[in-house]
Amino acid sequence: MPEDRTEQPHIVTCTAPVNIAVIKYWGKRNEDLILPINSSLSVTLHQDQLKTTTTVATSRSFQEDRIWLNGKEEDITHPRLQSCLREIRRLARKRRNDGDSGVDSASLSHKVHICSVNNFPTAAGLASSAAGFACLVYSLARVFGVEGELSGIARQGSGSACRSMYGGFVQWIMGNKEDGKDSLAQQVEPETHWPELRILVLVASAERKPVGSTSGMQTSVKTSCLLKHRAESVVPGRMVEMTEAIRKKDFAAFAELTMKDSNQFHATCLDTCPPIFYLNHVSQQIISLVHRYNKHYGETRVAYTFDAGPNAVIFTLQQHVPEFVHMVQYFFPPETNGADFIKGLPVNCASLSEELKQGIGLEPMPKGINYIISTKAGPGPRVVEDPTQHLLLSDGFPK
Numbered sequence: 001m002p003e004d005r006t007e008q009p010h011i012v013t014c015t016a017p018v019n020i021a022v023i024k025y026w027g028k029r030n031e032d033l034i035l036p037i038n039s040s041l042s043v044t045l046h047q048d049q050l051k052t053t054t055t056v057a058t059s060r061s062f063q064e065d066r067i068w069l070n071g072k073e074e075d076i077t078h079p080r081l082q083s084c085l086r087e088i089r090r091l092a093r094k095r096r097n098d099g100d101s102g103v104d105s106a107s108l109s110h111k112v113h114i115c116s117v118n119n120f121p122t123a124a125g126l127a128s129s130a131a132g133f134a135c136l137v138y139s140l141a142r143v144f145g146v147e148g149e150l151s152g153i154a155r156q157g158s159g160s161a162c163r164s165m166y167g168g169f170v171q172w173i174m175g176n177k178e179d180g181k182d183s184l185a186q187q188v189e190p191e192t193h194w195p196e197l198r199i200l201v202l203v204a205s206a207e208r209k210p211v212g213s214t215s216g217m218q219t220s221v222k223t224s225c226l227l228k229h230r231a232e233s234v235v236p237g238r239m240v241e242m243t244e245a246i247r248k249k250d251f252a253a254f255a256e257l258t259m260k261d262s263n264q265f266h267a268t269c270l271d272t273c274p275p276i277f278y279l280n281h282v283s284q285q286i287i288s289l290v291h292r293y294n295k296h297y298g299e300t301r302v303a304y305t306f307d308a309g310p311n312a313v314i315f316t317l318q319q320h321v322p323e324f325v326h327m328v329q330y331f332f333p334p335e336t337n338g339a340d341f342i343k344g345l346p347v348n349c350a351s352l353s354e355e356l357k358q359g360i361g362l363e364p365m366p367k368g369i370n371y372i373i374s375t376k377a378g379p380g381p382r383v384v385e386d387p388t389q390h391l392l393l394s395d396g397f398p399k
Ligand code: DP6
Pocket: 020, 021, 023, 024, 025, 026, 034, 040, 127, 129, 157, 158, 159, 160, 161, 213, 214, 215, 307, 308
């Protein structure tokens, strides 16, 4: 019998970011392959504030593929997990057969154990599936020794996950092939391109979203003619304009398009039958606040965007962050006025003039916002080199 050198599991840990779309993806033309009805564009958020960490181990001693998410074992037979596992293994086999010496042939026949955690509460209602599937695919690829284009596999876990495979400003090109081979993410600009750009996540509600995006967009595709019009006649032009605004670092153009696109996405939700409401009264107050603030200064200094939930994501430039954060604090007085209202990148002090408060003219809404995460654009998935950070022990089970 040859010596068994594979008893010790082969373990890899990676991290991946959350992304926020400024041109929204909503609607599929193929549910199994997750092919969208329009292209979309997003900003990858910095992993110092928001990230998923995933450890993947392979060993000949593992009996079956298993997965633990945020401390709890989950069903590995979930079709989207199965798609990612199958596609990574398929790609690894293909590369090995093509003579790629990087592919770990031994582990190809082994089962995997996967353990994944987020550094932000899932209850905060932030899209965790994008970072989660991006991290899963990136980690699986590393453990099997596969490199190169992986966004087409991440897409099959969750559509928006393909955009989390890159840092900075990322487009997901819808493609038009039946097999989806051309429906991939691509970096438009790296995270270093626009260092003054800041992102504030206003966590409005800890409730879980009423209608998930997968089923919500299915109903929209079936019932909304506004969505069809949007996908065919509005988004193609906006993709070009948005790319231009980002390239030129034209904040006003970027901000106007971002708000319009968020509003059109929510309009398609309202045009869905039965209608879907993701925005609540806090979201609406944030929308008013932003428009009144911009009007007060006679220029577009701040933009909002909302996904399938009530949390606002705000874009602004560094120089406006202190005043805008203090405005939010004034118009949404938190329960405790302590430092923990603002998490992430530090925010300098600012005072609000009476003239500004009067000019805004809104009634404060106490406790409307739980907290703010202050962040910026960040890099794509990374390998964690420090083995003490592995989420699986050397026996392949969670710590
Ligand atoms: C509103 O990527 O979560 O956040 O592909 O069904 O997993 P599935 O949907 P998902 O949808 C995201 C929708 C959105 C807009 C966006 O991120 O582009």
